[in-house]
Amino acid sequence: MEKSNTTLRRRLTTAAVVILRIVIGATFILSGWAKAIDPWGTVYKITEYLDVWDMDVPRALVTSFTFLLSAWEFVWGALLLAGTYRRVSVISLLLCMAGMLPLSLYIAIASPVADCGCFGDLLIVSNTGTFIKNVIITAALIYLLAHNTRVRQLYTTHTQWIVGGVLTFYILLIALIGYNIQPLVDFRRFSPGTSLLTDESEGEEGDDEAEAVYSFIYTRDGLTRSFTADQLPDSTWTFVERKLESGSENIDDGLTVTVDGEDILPDILMPDGDTPLAEQFIVTIPQPYDVDLSFTNLINDLNDYIAERGGTLTAFIAGDSAAIDRWMDISMASYDIYRVEPNLIKELARGTSALVYLREGTVVWKRTLSSIDPAETGRHAASRLDETLDPAPGKMLRYINWSLAGLLLLIWLFDLLLPREKATATSPSGPSASPVSSTESTDK
Structure with missing residues (x-):
């Protein structure tokens, strides 16, 4: 009877460890991947926290921390799921939770930000829900700290360091592409394939209540x-949030360009009033004083290219009239420039400056200006520059993911060829405990 109870207890422990490895590991993988896929979004979220705490931290440090945090969560989460580095993976994630748990308690009580940003724009979790989630994760990690080494790992100690290196390279590559070009997966409202023209018929039946009126809170x-939409402050003010004053928020869920209290985006996309232009470029500049001035020549070349094809280039800038006048002066712009709410610009495209290509009012692709070779505009100006500049993020991500899967499979197959000696581990229940890999003694 005692032997039967011991066997049952051992099996339940094994099942619990396997389940927790999968659930907790997958949670950290998703969290790290979401932060890495859109590093700019994570930078913006961390900056929100710093603004609330009145801390002025250089963006380079915030960006470095973003890369470190996303890689830490993803790599150690993946190693935990695979049962690799059975002790160190759990300890590393517990160190992460040592910071995240009190932080989530703080935001659950004080609500300094709308959401924690744990999963980026992929999954929005309430502040209270985040704290509950972190309590559960911490408890699960404490259990794994005591029992994780009782279950064998997928990769042995001979190859686990290679797996860790491959995973680190993968997630940093994803983050670098997202930071320097654009996120490989766009979870925001204005993703490729989305029309920037809202369906006006939705608001026809709602009369005055159909039109949403917002106020914008700055500090x-x-x-x-x-501030109202047509009286936004200069760049010395920090945006806090947007509040719905009247109307329906569900209807006003698109991009707006407000001039004298009226949305003129349809006039920009449909200058003739009937149909949107076949091709358009939109340049987004959320922080006009941080833009490399060398981009002005590139923008002018892009404007010449699209104009020859019958399209237009329009710049959306976040800032006051002085910032716009300064940009027009230094860029010698012959294209239209409009002031747009900063968060809308950041949601439309990531980066200090970016280019969005529209076809009949629908987003086709986007990329940062810094990722465009100025020589491309001259070499392909008479051909299909719009196709040449398309970063094809979906194709790029599929190639990277399949490469990762192939490498991990090859490492696992190679691992099978290595000798795996068996040894019997003695547990507190007695010498009849289940056999585990002899690598347990050297598993870190």
């Missing part, structure tokens, strides 16, 4: 003020 030097 500077401890002072918080509310």
Whole structure:
């Protein structure tokens, strides 16, 4: 009877460890991958926290921390799921939770930000839900700390360091592409394939209530003020949030360009009033004082190219009239420039400056200006520059993912060829405990 109970207890422990490895490992994989796929979004979220705490941290440090955090969560989460580095993986994730758990308690109580940003724009979790999630994760990791080495790993100690290196290279590559070009997967509202023209018929039956009116909350030097859409402050103010004052928020869920209190985006996309232009470029500049001035020549070349094809180039800038006048002066712009709410610009495209290509009002692709070789505009100006500049993120991600899967499979097959000696581990229940790999003694 005692032997039967011991066997049952051992099997339940094994099942619990396997389940927790999968669930907790997958959670960290998803969290790290979501942060890495859109590093700019993570930078913006961390900056929100820093603004609330009135901390001025250089963006380079925030960006470096973003890369480190996403890689830490993804790599150790994947190693935990595979049962590799059975002790160190659990300890590393517990160290992560040592910071995340009190932080989530703070945001659950004080609500300094709308959401924690744990999973980027992929999955929005409430502040209270985030704290509950972190409590469960921490408890599960404590259990794994005691029992994780009782179950064998997928990769042995001979190859686990290679697996860790491959996973680290993969996630950093994903993050670098997302930071320097654009996220390989766009979870925001204005993703490729989305029309920027809203369906006006949705609001026809709602009369006055159909039109949403927002106020925009900004802060500077401890002072918080509310502004209307056509009276946004200069770049010395920090955006906090957008509040719905009246109307239906569900209807006003698109991009808006407000001039004198009226949305003129349809006029920009459909200058003749009937159909959108066949081709258009939109340049997004969320922080006009941080843009490399050398991009002005590139933008002018792009404007010449699209104009020859019957399209237009329009710049969306976040800033006051002084910022727009400065940009027009230094760029000698012959294209239209409009002031747009900063968060909308950041949601449309990532980066300090980016290019969005539209076909009949629908987003086709986007990329940062820094990722465009200026020589391309001259070499392909008479051909299909719009196709040449398309980063094809879906194709790129599939290639990277299949390469990762292939490498991990090859390492696993190679691991099978290596000798795996068996030894009997003695547990507190007695010498009848289940056999485990002899590599347990050297598994870190």
